[in-house]
Amino acid sequence: MLDTDEFRSALGQFATGVTVITTLDDEGEPHSMTANAFSSICLAPPTIMVCIAHGTNTHGFMEKTHRFGVNILTQEQQDLGAYFARRPENRIGDVEYHYSESENKTPVLDGSMVFFGCEVLGSHVYGDHTIYIGLVKEIRRNESGAPLMFYNSGWYNPGGN
Template sequence: MSHPTPTPTPTPTDHRTAPAATARPVDTETFRAVMGALPTGVTVVTTLDSQGGPCGFTCSAACSVSQEPPLLLVCVNSRSKVLREILGTGALAVNVLRDSREWVSSHFASRAEDRFAEVAWEPTGTLGLPWLADHTVAYAECRLHSAITAGDHTVVIGTIVGGAARQSHGPLMYWRREYAGWPTGPDLTLATEG
């Protein structure tokens, strides 16, 4: 009795990734247009410098990473002085700006030497980091979890050790290079302070 000759199985080609291996990155203009279409909240990331003074910068690249353990991330220009201070102190605070605080965002995005000269702050309850209490809808104070270089930025991941949120004001939003507000609701404390 003869058996039929099996038909050879063709070598599989993974069509999902084949083009990805040779695809080139988009140009800067396309990148900015695509990412500018994504609405984001606006934060000011803060820490303390080696002399214990406050430092910070405006950041629209912030998001949650994990609920258990509670992790968030921010993306920081790898040449930033504030990044060096975050890595040195091992701590950062993420201040989520409230509506009508465009001037705070612009101030912390500027090249001003002392960005805290015109902006009042209070120490956070656990780590004593700069909290822009009069200008935020929420803040999270974090212990540095890890830092990963990605292109010209560093992805800083923090373990949230304290913070609070209130809904008496809406957050400041940024979309296509313009600011906007968001509707409000009742106050809510999400985490312990102090």
């Protein structure tokens, strides 16, 4: 039997970028959550995937709206990455952020390096997560600054600045 702590620790050795998944809540207001379970799939059709826990608000919203945004964070957005990793009732503190609206009405988190506006093309439920395949309908880019990274359960800056 695999040891869960050892599994979690070993997974943490995979350094990733950090995204914020944007959706619309039940009132049609923007909702965000931090996610690093993101990957490209195909160039044609242009597809990506994200893996979303069933306990999150985001999962419920994506099940209803069938669209979502992936916003790749910069190091300057580390506070936002930490903020959107908490459940909304625990999101306290002095963070400033603004949204724009994509062509298909998905919220764009301003200041992110890249935004992918996606329609859910398919999904696969496994355990307590759903893997969503997103068809990328829109890309916005704003590549100033270095990417925010996550490694070994913490924020990571390979340049050491």
